[in-house]
Amino acid sequence: MKKYPDKFVGFAALDPRRPDAMDLLKRAVEDHGLKGIKFGPIYNGVSLLDPRMEPVYRYCVKHNLPLTMHMGTTFATNAPVELGRPVDVDTIAMRHPDLKMIMAHMAHPWWEECIVVARKQPNVFCEVSALFYRPWQFWNILVCAQEYRIVEHEKIFWGTDFPFTGVAESIAGLRAVNRLVEGTALPRVANETIERILHSNPFAHWWHGGLAV
Amino acid sequence: MIVDCHVNIWEPQHVRPLFAAGTKTARPGEVGIAADADTLHAAMKDVDKAII
Numbered sequence: 001m002k003k004y005p006d007k008f009v010g011f012a013a014l015d016p017r018r019p020d021a022m023d024l025l026k027r028a029v030e031d032h033g034l035k036g037i038k039f040g041p042i043y044n045g046v047s048l049l050d051p052r053m054e055p056v057y058r059y060c061v062k063h064n065l066p067l068t069m070h071m072g073t074t075f076a077t078n079a080p081v082e083l084g085r086p087v088d089v090d091t092i093a094m095r096h097p098d099l100k101m102i103m104a105h106m107a108h109p110w111w112e113e114c115i116v117v118a119r120k121q122p123n124v125f126c127e128v129s130a131l132f133y134r135p136w137q138f139w140n141i142l143v144c145a146q147e148y149r150i151v152e153h154e155k156i157f158w159g160t161d162f163p164f165t166g167v168a169e170s171i172a173g174l175r176a177v178n179r180l181v182e183g184t185a186l187p188r189v190a191n192e193t194i195e196r197i198l199h200s201n202p203f204a205h206w207w208h209g210g211l212a213v
Numbered sequence: 214m215i216v217d218c219h220v221n222i223w224e225p226q227h228v229r230p231l232f233a234a235g236t237k238t239a240r241p242g243e244v245g246i247a248a249d250a251d252t253l254h255a256a257m258k259d260v261d262k263a264i265i
Contacts, residue, residue, distance in 0.1 A: 001265075004254050008220075009264045036264070068219070068264075075238045076231075104219055129219040133240045159219030159264075163248045164239055167217065167259050202218045202264065213262055 001033070009203075009213060011036040011068060015044055016052040025056065029063060035211060040070035041083040048088040057096045066100040066206040068127075071107035071114065086113040093121040100206050105130055105161070111141045115148050118155045125205065126150075128197060129159030132173025135180050142177055142189040142197075151193045157200045174198055217263040223248045 001010045012028035014037050015021060028034045037060060041048055048069075060067050071089065073081045086107045093101060103126040107114035118126045131138045145151050160170045174197065177189050203211040228246055236244045257263045 003250055007254060007257055007263060008250075009262060011264060075235045077235075102218075127218050130240070133242075157218045158215070159217050162217070162220045162253065162256055162263075163245045164221075164236070166256060171215075199215060200218075201214060202216055203262070 009036075009211070010034045011038045014039045014056060016046045016050065016056065017044055021052075022055050022059070025059060029065065036066040036068060036206070038068050038070075041088070042074055042079040042081055043070060043076070045080055045083070047083050048092050053092075057092065057099050060100075061096060061098045064208050066102060066202075068102040068104060068206075070105065071103040072105050072110060073108065084110070086110055086117045089124060090117045090121060093117070093124050097123065098208070099123060100208070101125070102127060102157070102202075102206065104159075106141050106145075108134075108137065108141070111137075112144060115141075115145050115150055119148050119150050119153075125155050125157060125202075127157040127159050128174070129170070130161035130164050132170055132177070133165070135173075135177070138173070139177050139180060139189065142193060143187050146187075146189060146193050151196055154196075154200065154205055156197050157202050158197050171198065214261045215259070217257060217260045220253060220257065220263045220265040221248050222250065222253055222265045225249070 001008050012025060012034045014025060046052060071086060072084045084107060086103055089101055089103060100123045103114050106126050106128055114126050118124050145156055150156060160167055174194055203213050233246060236246055253265060
């Protein structure tokens, strides 16, 4: 962030298994100026419902920090994917209604669950990073999001998950989402939906009052 | 404006062999695992901001 302040906004990676997790979190935010928290329940093996997460939620609310989370599955054989279900985000959102949470990767393969949770919880969002290379799933995700109207309510954001994908291919993949249904009567992801996601602005929504960048 | 809301940053010593091996199954094609600050800056040249 110090080297490239005009380009990057930094989030702190959280490992709640560490006894000094909260101390590290406070240092990251209060000493180093990081603007949010990143957590992966399936990577740490810690459920969102685990009591160790409660101080994290309270700290995030107190300091207006969004909590972005790898939700859904992963390729790692030892990752307990049951911890990546969006229903847990729904539970936490009801318990902490001022906590801004973001579900990464549309919590695939539970993207319908992700969409309904993002729809019903005002402070819950989702994002489409690292999905375009599964074109059938990606098309289904965006049609479903369109039909549940969460795109027009600015609940979906764009990202790459770099280095797993790059900027150019992610943009191209999003804009080509209708390619596999060409010549069919299947519904289209509207151009407005595509461009709205691509040009979405997390700084306007992920922080109460927005984040000046 | 285009904002990449999900960019990973790490140094080579952060990448353990098990994770590196797992990236080969993450998606079709080759996955580069370099994610240091300079690599990110070059990769993000066409976006306005990136959350890392």
